[in-house]
Amino acid sequence: MPLPFVANRLHFRNVILFLFLSGLKISDIHKKMTAVYQDESPSFNTIKLWFERFEANDYELDDKPHSGRPPELDLEVLEGIVEADPYQTSREMAATLGVSQPTIIRGLKSIGKVKKLGRYVPHVLNQRDMDRRIEMSMFLLTFHRTHAWLDNIITGDEKWIHYSNNVRKAQWVDKDEHALDVAKPELHVKKVMLCIWWSVHGVEYWELLDEGKTITADVYTFQLDKFKKAVAKKRGDKAKVYFQHDNARPHVAKVTHAKLLSFGWTILPHPPYSPDLAPSDYWLFSRLQRHLNGKEFDKKADIKKELESFFNNLELEFYAEGIKKLPERWQKTIDADGQYF
Structure with missing residues (x-):
């Protein structure tokens, strides 16, 4: 070859x-x-x-000889321009300081600079957002003397489930060989919404909406009635429940609030823009998506069957671990002054 x-x-x-x-x-x-x-x-x-x-009729392709010593790089100046604009390329810094790009790269290494991509965060938090995250985390950390009450938390959320879950992965191929193509996801993908409530005891209740349908306050309150019956069947009508969900509009609507008050449950506060404090987002849904990656479904019934298998095969320890991580995440929010940790 x-x-x-x-x-x-x-x-x-x-x-x-x-x-x-x-x-x-x-x-x-x-x-x-x-x-x-x-x-x-x-x-x-x-x-x-x-x-x-x-x-200019100069067709000489070799590098022209340079006279004198190469310009020295002032590391303090370099550090100053990096701090002023950390998004500059090494080539742009070289042009600004009148030195070569390799000189800039060596200088950046000398002052301890490395290039990193910033992580994606759910939202750009303002001071009020951060203060509310701290306040609610402190409240929940001191809600009871021990963490035994976490066993009575039921948390719920929604997630879109796609019929096609193609994932582009790196492939090992020969140097002169092209990797297999992967179809780019369509702009308007076929999907159904999963609505689920779960606790340390596993899944309490879940259902799939019809294709393309999304959650509204009326749909949510109707679901809550079915969910309440499922909880009562497993735990009894007078079971102690601490209910946790995020601040999506259907969750905080007046009719939803009135419905939950009629259940006699304790509704836990949840700060806005905080999926890192919602067990479904930071625990269950990431595991579910990894399971779905690469799978294709023809109809809603196929998705339902796959979800049933997934939920039934998860050990109870998995659900318990996700809920029991809440105090640790509340503390991390406080330690990070309300920022995402």
Whole structure:
């Protein structure tokens, strides 16, 4: 098998010269080279530099000799421009400070800088949001002397279940071989909504809405009646229940609040924009999605059958562990001054 071709700087310069002599503009040269060499392609500014040389009838492709000592990098200045704008590229910093890109990279390493992607968070929290997260976490941490009451929490939420759960994964292939294509998800995917309530004892009640239907206050209160009957059947009419759900509009509607008050349950407060404090979001749904990844369903009945199998095969310890993580997460919220931890 022949060795893969690795382009070097001289090759790129020859290509730029050929395309220049073919009458292409800088933008067209950049576009063509990016299409062929992709991430290895020279930058627009590099192509522009050589284009302008060729326009000046300078067709020498070797690097011109540099006179004198190379400019030194002031690390304090470098640190200052990084702190001012941490999103700059090393190439942009090199142009600003008049040094080479490798010099910038060495300098960044010297001052202890590494490049990292920021994590996605559910919401940009303002001070009021953070204060409410702290207040509610402190309240719930001191709600009872011990954590035994967590055994009486029932938590609920909703999740879209897609008929197609294609996931693009990296594949091991030969160097000259292309990975198998994966179909891009459609803009309007076929899906059904799962509504579920669970506790340390497992799933208390769940159902699937009809295809494309979503939750409303009227739908939610009707579900709550069925859910209440399921709880009473398992625990009795006078069972102690601490009910936890998030602040989705159907959950906080007046009719919903009135319905829950009629049950005689204790409704736990939940701060806005806090999926990290909702057991379904941080525990159950992530496990469920990993199970569904790669699976395809033709009809709602197939999804229902798969969900039944998934819930029944989860050990009770899994459900209990998800609920018992709440105090730890409340404490982390306080320690993080209300920010996502």
